[in-house]
Amino acid sequence: MRTFEEYLALTEQHLTDPMPAIGAYAETLEESMKYSLLSGGKRIRPVMLLAAAEMAGGTAEEALPYASAIEFIHTYSLIHDDLPAMDDDALRRGRPTNHMVYGAGMATLAGDGLLSAAFEIMLGDMLAHQQDPEALRRRVRAADAIARGAGVRGMVAGQTADLTSESERPSAPLLTFIHENKTAAMIIGAIRAGLFLGDAEEALQNDMERYAYDLGMAFQVADDILDVVGDEKTLGKSVGQDAQNDKLTWVSMYGMEASRSRLHELTEDAVSALEKWGSSGDFFRILVRKLEKRTK
Amino acid sequence: MRTFEEYLALTEQHLTDPMPAIGAYAETLEESMKYSLLSGGKRIRPVMLLAAAEMAGGTAEEALPYASAIEFIHTYSLIHDDLPAMDDDALRRGRPTNHMVYGAGMATLAGDGLLSAAFEIMLGDMLAHQQDPEALRRRVRAADAIARGAGVRGMVAGQTADLTSESERPSAPLLTFIHENKTAAMIIGAIRAGLFLGDAEEALQNDMERYAYDLGMAFQVADDILDVVGDEKTLGKSVGQDAQNDKLTWVSMYGMEASRSRLHELTEDAVSALEKWGSSGDFFRILVRKLEKRTK
Numbered sequence: 150m151r152t153f154e155e156y157l158a159l160t161e162q163h164l165t166d167p168m169p170a171i172g173a174y175a176e177t178l179e180e181s182m183k184y185s186l187l188s189g190g191k192r193i194r195p196v197m198l199l200a201a202a203e204m205a206g207g208t209a210e211e212a213l214p215y216a217s218a219i220e221f222i223h224t225y226s227l228i229h230d231d232l233p234a235m236d237d238d239a240l241r242r243g244r245p246t247n248h249m250v251y252g253a254g255m256a257t258l259a260g261d262g263l264l265s266a267a268f269e270i271m272l273g274d275m276l277a278h279q280q281d282p283e284a285l286r287r288r289v290r291a292a293d294a295i296a297r298g299a300g301v302r303g304m305v306a307g308q309t310a311d312l313t314s315e316s317e318r319p320s321a322p323l324l325t326f327i328h329e330n331k332t333a334a335m336i337i338g339a340i341r342a343g344l345f346l347g348d349a350e351e352a353l354q355n356d357m358e359r360y361a362y363d364l365g366m367a368f369q370v371a372d373d374i375l376d377v378v379g380d381e382k383t384l385g386k387s388v389g390q391d392a393q394n395d396k397l398t399w400v401s402m403y404g405m406e407a408s409r410s411r412l413h414e415l416t417e418d419a420v421s422a423l424e425k426w427g428s429s430g431d432f433f434r435i436l437v438r439k440l441e442k443r444t445k
Numbered sequence: 446m447r448t449f450e451e452y453l454a455l456t457e458q459h460l461t462d463p464m465p466a467i468g469a470y471a472e473t474l475e476e477s478m479k480y481s482l483l484s485g486g487k488r489i490r491p492v493m494l495l496a497a498a499e500m501a502g503g504t505a506e507e508a509l510p511y512a513s514a515i516e517f518i519h520t521y522s523l524i525h526d527d528l529p530a531m532d533d534d535a536l537r538r539g540r541p542t543n544h545m546v547y548g549a550g551m552a553t554l555a556g557d558g559l560l561s562a563a564f565e566i567m568l569g570d571m572l573a574h575q576q577d578p579e580a581l582r583r584r585v586r587a588a589d590a591i592a593r594g595a596g597v598r599g600m601v602a603g604q605t606a607d608l609t610s611e612s613e614r615p616s617a618p619l620l621t622f623i624h625e626n627k628t629a630a631m632i633i634g635a636i637r638a639g640l641f642l643g644d645a646e647e648a649l650q651n652d653m654e655r656y657a658y659d660l661g662m663a664f665q666v667a668d669d670i671l672d673v674v675g676d677e678k679t680l681g682k683s684v685g686q687d688a689q690n691d692k693l694t695w696v697s698m699y700g701m702e703a704s705r706s707r708l709h710e711l712t713e714d715a716v717s718a719l720e721k722w723g724s725s726g727d728f729f730r731i732l733v734r735k736l737e738k739r740t741k
Contacts, residue, residue: 174622175602177609182597229557234530234549253530257553258605261525264557265596268564272589279585282578289575289585293568300561301478306471309554313473326470 150203150432156196163213164195164220167270181251181259182266185224189242194339195220200432201343205353212346214274215291218267219339222299225263228256230308264299271295290345298338307331319397327397332372333365340364356422357433363419364437370412373398374444377405409444416441446499446728452492459509460491460516463566477547477555478562481520485538490635491516496728497639501649508642510570511587514563515635518595521559522631524552526604560595567591586641594634603627615693623693628668629661636660652718653729659715660733666708669694670740673701705740712737 151159165186171179195216202212209216231238231246232253239249248256271292278284297303307330314323340361344354377400399408419437423430447455461482467475491512498508505512527534527542528549535545544552567588574580593599603626610619636657640650673696695704715733719726 169596169598171597172602172606172622172626174606174619175597175609175626178597178602178605225557229553232530232550232553234528234544234553248530254528254608255605257525257528257530258601258608261521261556261560262597262601262605264560265592265601269589269592269596269598272585272592275585276589279582282581285578285581285585286575289568289571289581293565293572296561296565296568300465300565301467301471301474301558302465302565305554305558305561306468306474309474309551309558310468310470312550312554313471323470326468330468330471 150200150429151209153196153200153432153436156199156209157192159199159209159213160192160195160216160220164192164217167214167217167273169266169269169273177251177255178258178262181247181255182224182262184250185228185247185259186221186263188244190220190224192220194223194335197336197433197436198339198343198346201340201349201357202347203343204357204426204429204432205344205347205349207343207347212291212343214270215288215295215342215346218270218292219295219335219342221263221267221270222295222304223335225260225267226299226304226308228260228263232256235312267295267299268292287345287348291342294341294345295338298334298336298341303330303334303338307334314397319402321402324397324399324402328366328369328399332369333362336365336368337361353426356426360419360422360433360437363415363422364433364440367412367415367419367437367440370399370408370415371440371444373400374405374408374412376400378444412441412444446496446725447505449492449496449728449732452495452505453488455495455505455509456488456491456512456516460488460513463510463513463569465562465565465569473547473551474554474558477543477551478520478558480546481524481543481555482517482559484540486516486520488516490519490631493632493729493732494635494639494642497636497645497653498643499639500653500722500725500728501640501643501645503639503643508587508639510566511584511591511638511642514566514588515591515631515638517559517563517566518591518600519631521556521563522595522600522604524556524559528552531608563591563595564588583641583644587638590637590641591634594630594632594637599626599630599634603630610693615698617698620693620695620698624662624665624695628665629658632661632664633657649722652722656715656718656729656733659711659718660729660736663708663711663715663733663736666695666704666711667736667740669696670701670704670708672696674740708737708740 198216198219199209199212203209228247230236231241232248238246247259275288307327310327311331340357344357416437420434423434494512494515495505495508499505524543526532527537528544534542543555571581571584603623606623607627636653640653712733716730719730
C-alpha cells in the first residue's frame with residue numbers, strides 16, 4: 150500500500166482521464182465541469198477508495214475510474230449545494246462558485262453532467278470488462294456501493310433533511326440522520342467500492358464497514374468542531390457545510406466538550422475495527438488518528 | 446408483442462415499484478419525486494424500451510426496472526429544465542411545476558434524486574443477476590445505453606447547447622446538434638437499451654439504430670410543427686418556452702413546408718429501416734406513422 154500523498158498524486162494525475170468526449174456545441178459544459186473538478190479539492194473520497202482497493206489485495210490503477218467517478222459525484226453535490234436556491238454561496242475554496250462564473254442554469258447542468266458522467270465512466274469500465282464475469286461482478290458491486298452512498302438512500306436524502314431541517318425542531322435523531330446521509334454515506338460508499346474492486350474477503354468487508362461508519366461520522370463531528378475552532382483548511386469539506394451560527398451541528402446540539410469526546414470515541418472504535426489487520430490497516434489507522442489530531 | 450396501450454399500462458402499473466426506500470427525515474424528497482413522476486407523462490420512452498425488448502425476443506417484465514429508470518431520468522430533466530434558472534416555467538402538463546410546489550432548492554434535489562435513483566435501480570437489478578454472466582452483460586449494455594443517451598454525450602450536452610444557443614447565431618449544425626442530443630439521444634437510448642435486454646441479433650440492432658435516429662429526429666421536428674399549428678388552433682392557451690418566437694426550432698430555421706417534408710422523409714426512412722422485420726416491426730412502424738399523422 151502507498152501513502153496518502155501517493156494516492157492523492159495518482160488521483161490528481163488521472164482524475165479527468167475518463168471524462169467522456171463532449172461535442173463542440175456544448176463546450177461550456179466541459180469547461181464548467183472542469184472548473185469545479187479542478188479547483189483544489191482534498192480528494193479524500195477517491196484516495197480512500199484507492200487505498201481500500203489495495204488493502205483488499207487489488208490495484209489502485211484498476212480502481213481509478215471509480216475514484217474519478219466518486220470525485221465527480223462529490224463535485225456535483227458541491228455545485229448544486231452552492232446554488233442560489235440552496236446555500237447561495239459565492240465562494241468555495243477561495244474561488245467564485247460555479248454559478249458565479251457560469252450562471253445558475255449552467256451550474257445546474259454542470260452538476261447534472263458530473264453526476265451523469267460518473268455513471269457513464271463506471272458503466273464504460275464495466276463494458277470494457279464484460280467478457281470477464283468475475284471482474285464484471287466486482288465492478289457492478291463497486292458502482293452499486295457508490296450509487297447507494299450518493300443516492301436517495303444516502304447523500305441526496307441527507308441534503309434534503311438538511312434543507313428541510315431549517316423549518317424543523319432540532320433533534321438528536323434528525324442530526325444523526327443528516328450526518329449519516331449527507332457526509333458518512335459517501336465515505337462509506339468510497340471504502341465499500343474500493344473493497345469490492347479489490348475483492349475483499351468477508352471478514353475484512355465487515356470490519357471496514359464498521360471503520361467506514363465511524364470515520365464518516367467522525368469526519369462530520371470534526372468538521373463541526375473545526376467550524377468553531379476555526380481551522381477549516383485541513384478538511385475536505387462535505388456538502389452543505391457552512392459556519393452559520395443557526396446551523397444544526399454536533400457542537401450546537403451537544404456542546405464542544407461532548408463533541409470532542411464523541412470524536413474520540415468514534416476514533417477509538419474505528420481503530421479497534423482495524424485490530425486484526427495488522428500493518429495492512431496502517432493507512433486507515435493513520436487517517437482517522439490524523440483527523441482527531443487536527444481538532445486539537 | 447403488445448400494443449402501445451398495453452405497454453403503457455404495464456409502465457404505469459410498475460413505474461415506482463423499484464423506487465428505493467427513503468428515510469423518514471427525507472419524506473419531502475420522495476413526495477417531490479413522485480409529484481413529478483406521477484403527473485401524467487406520455488411514457489413514450491419506457492414504452493419504446495419495453496417494445497424493443499420484446500421485438501428482440503425478450504420479455505417486457507424483465508425490462509421493467511430499465512423502463513422505470515429511463516422515465517425517472519426523463520422526469521428529472523423536466524424538473525431541472527423548468528427551474529427559474531433554466532426555462533423558468535410555472536406550469537407543466539397543466540399542473541404547477543415541481544419548484545412552484547416545493548421550491549427551487551427542493552426541486553433541484555428532486556431532480557438529483559431521480560437521476561441517482563435511476564442508476565440505483567439499474568445497478569440493483571444488475572446485482573440481483575450477478576451470478577448469471579449473460580444476464581448481467583445484457584443489463585450492463587442496457588444501462589450503458591441509457592447513461593449515454595442521458596449524459597454529457599447526450600441529453601445534458603443538448604440542454605447545454607440549447608441554453609447557450611440564446612446568445613449564439615442560429616445555424617443548421619447547431620440546430621441539428623440540439624435535436625440530436627436534447628431529444629433524439631434519449632429515444633435512441635431507450636430503444637438500444639430494450640434491444641440489449643432482449644439480446645437482439647446484430648442485424649436487428651443495426652436497423653433499429655437507424656430507425657431510432659429517424660424517430661428521435663422526427664419527434665422533435667413534429668414537436669416544432671405542433672408548436673406552431675397548435676398555437677394557431679388554440680390561440681390564447683398558455684404558451685410554453687418552445688413556442689416563443691425567438692426560439693430556435695426546425696420551423697423557424699427552415700419554414701413550415703420544409704419541416705413537413707423533412708418529417709415525411711424521416712418517417713419514410715424509419716419505416717424502410719424496419720423492412721426486413723415483417724410483422725415484428727409493426728409496433729414501431731405504427732408508432733412513427735402516427736407521429737407524422739398527428740401534425741396533419
